[in-house]
Amino acid sequence: MRLAIAVGLGAAAVAVVTAALFFYLAITVVPGNPAPVAEEGGLEGYDQTVVYIGDVGLLTDIADDDDKKSLGLGVRDSMGEGEAMLFPFKVEGRYSFWMHGMKFPIDIIWLDSDKTVVHIEHSLEPCTSFDCPTYAPNEDAVYVLETVAGFSEKRGVVEGTRAEFQLG
Numbered sequence: 001m002r003l004a005i006a007v008g009l010g011a012a013a014v015a016v017v018t019a020a021l022f023f024y025l026a027i028t029v030v031p032g033n034p035a036p037v038a039e040e041g042g043l044e045g046y047d048q049t050v051v052y053i054g055d056v057g058l059l060t061d062i063a064d065d066d067d068k069k070s071l072g073l074g075v076r077d078s079m080g081e082g083e084a085m086l087f088p089f090k091v092e093g094r095y096s097f098w099m100h101g102m103k104f105p106i107d108i109i110w111l112d113s114d115k116t117v118v119h120i121e122h123s124l125e126p127c128t129s130f131d132c133p134t135y136a137p138n139e140d141a142v143y144v145l146e147t148v149a150g151f152s153e154k155r156g157v158v159e160g161t162r163a164e165f166q167l168g
Helices: 002-029 066-075 150-157
Strands: 045-055 055-062 083-093 105-110 117-124 143-149
Touching: 045 083, 055 105, 055 143, 066 083, 105 150, 117 150
Parallel strands: 055 083
Antiparallel strands: 045 055, 083 143, 105 117, 105 143
C-alpha cells in the first residue's frame, strides 16, 4: 500500500513539473508573448525601451536627439543579439544612414508610422574612409532600428513585419 502511494505521489509530482515547464515555455516562446533577449545593458545617458519584432524583444537604446543620432552605434565597440538602437524622427521621410565610425556590422531596419518594416539593409560592414556609401529606403519611414548583423534573417524579419514598442 505504501509503495502504491509513493509511486502515485511521484507520478503526480512529475506531472506538475511537466505542466509548469510547458506553461513557462508557452508564455515566453510563443509569438505574441516574446521575452527580451537582453535583460540588462544599454548605454548610460540613453533612455531605453523594449522593441518587439519578429519573435523576440530587444533592449533598445533610444537615439532621441541630434547628437545621439549623429553618433549612432559608433559609440559602442560591440552589441549583443538582444540589443538594438532606435532612431525616432518627428516626421516621415527617407532617412539615410552610413557606416562611418562603426566598429561592427549591423542590420538597419526602417519602420513607417504604423511600426511596419518598409526596408532592410542586411549585414552592413563598417566603413573606415570618408567616402562611405549611404543606405536609405524607397519608402518613407519614421523609425530606424539598428541590430546586430544577421538579426533580420535569423529572426524572420522582412518587409511588412510589425514591431511594437512604447516611447516616452
